[in-house]
Amino acid sequence: MDFVDVDVSTDTKLFVSPRAFTLLHSEWADSCVSSIQNFFGTVLALIKEDKGDEAERLLLELREPNETHLGNSRGKSRGRALGEGSAHDVWEALSQSQAAKSGLINDLEDTVLLIMGIGVDIVSDITTNIVRSQLIAYTQEQCRQLDIPLEQGIESGPIWNSVAKRWETKSVELPLTSKGKLLLVPKAIVRRTSAYDLNEYYRHYMLEFLIEEEKRAGEPPRDCRRPFGLNYAAMGVSSSMA
Template sequence: MPSITTYYGISGPVPFVDVDVAGDNLLFIDPHAIRISGGPEPYVRDAATCMDTFFSEVTNCVLRGDDDAYRHGLKLLQRFQEPWETRHGMAAVGFRGHGGAESVGTLIWQTLLGDVEALVRIGALCQIEQLPMFVEGIDRDITSDITTRIIYGPLMQFTAEMLDTFPQFTAGLHRAESFERQVWDHHARRWTTVHGRLPIAHGRPLLLVPRGWSRRNLLMSARRYYGTTVLSFVQFEQAVLTSDGRRLKTPKAVLRKRPDLKPVRQTNIFQTLHAFDDKQDLIAAFEQFVDERLNDTTEDNTAA
C-alpha cells in the first residue's frame, strides 16, 4: 500500500510521519515522545499544553471528591471518539476492540478513583503518559488514541501548514475538504468543536503527525517501568549487606517469579507508593532513565 509521499508524489524528506494511507500502521502516538521531541513549534508546545491541562482537569475532579466533580471527570473521559484519521494504531485493539470510547473512559475513571487514587493525591500520577504504567488495559493502542484526541487541535493546525507547504496534497485529482472535529480547548478546559481542512486519501480524511511523535512501543510502558526502575528499587531495598561491605542483590529474573511482585501494574502501584514513603520518586527516576536512553533508540522504532 502507498505511503503518504508515494500517494501524493512528494519527494525528499518530510516533517511528518510517512504512514501507509490505506490502513492502520503499527505506529502509536506517544505522549512522552511528543513532550521531548523538540518540535515543531508551536505545535509541540500546544500539544503538551493540551495534554497537561486535560489531565490536570481530570485529576482535579478526583481531588475535589464531590459528586459534581465525579460526574464532570467521568464525562471528560468519555469523549474519546476513535481518531482513525492519523492511520496510526490497530483498529482491532483500539477503542472498537475495547467496547468504545465510553467504556475506555469509564475504565480510566474507575481506576483513578480506585487503585491509583493514592498516586493522584500525592501528585505522583500527573501526566497522561504515566497512565499505561499503572492502569490495566491501557497500553500503546489506547494511549495513542487518547493522546490523539486530546491533541487533535494542534494536529489539525500542523496539517493545515503542511497543506500550504506541499501543494501536491491538492494537485490534480487530489483535494482537501473542511471537517468539523472535536478538540480540547486548553484555555477553557473543555471539549469543543472546530472546523479545519484535511487532505483526502483513499476517500478518507488524513491527519498528519509530526515526525518524532509516534513510535512502535511506548517510551513509558508498564513493563519497562517494572523491569527497570521498580525491580531495581526492590533489589536495592532487599539487598543483604555482607561483612565485607558488599551488597548481595537478588537477580531480577528471580524477582519476576515471586508471587508478591505480580501482576505488573499492581506491583508498580504498590512499590511506587512504598518508595514515596521512603522519599524516593520512582516515576521521576524512570523518566530520567527513559530520556537518557532515547538517543540510543531509533525514531518510530522499538524502545521496549
C-alpha cells in the same frame, strides 16, 4: 518528508509517543505538552472535587482517531481509543484512588497500577485526541507547503479547549482521501515499539499537577523520577528512561 506516509486503507503500526513531545524543542511541541497536562489536571481536579460524572464525560471523548491511520488495527482502519466501557473503567480507577482524592504524590502508586492495563495503541489514541488541534494546524501547514489540496468545512472531531476546559468541535480545513479526512503526524513523535505506557503520562503530565497539589498541602518534596512500585524490567523499559 517530515510526516509519516500512511496507507489510508489500513493502520500503519506506529504509535504517537507522549514522551516524544517533551524531547522536542519547539513551540508546537510545548503546546502539545501543555494540552496534555491541562487535560489530565482537569480530570484529576474534577475527581478530587467529587465531580465524577463530569470527569467521565471528558474521558468519553477519547475515542477512535481514525484520521491518522496509525495503530494496531488490522484491515480497515477503525481506531481503538477509549470506548464507553474503557472510559468508565479509567474513571472508576481514578475515582477510587487515594491519589485523586488527596492530590498527593505518595498516594499515586495505586492509580498508576490500575490504569497501566491500557495498551500502547490506546495511549497513542488518547494522545492524538488531546493534541488534535495541534495536529490539524500541523497538517494545514504541511499541505500548504506541498500544495496538497485542503477541503473546507470538515468537522474537526473533538478538540480540547484548555481555557474553557471542555471538548469542542470546529469546522476546519483538512485533506480528504477516499477513506475520509486525514491528519498528518510528524515522524518525530511516533515510535515503532511500546517503549512507553501510561507511566509516561504520570512522569510528564500528571506529575506536574500532583506536585503543585503536594506543595499546597504542605508536604515535603520527594524524588519523583520513577513511579512507585513499577517493575521496569518486566515492562521492557530501561532504567535509563526512568
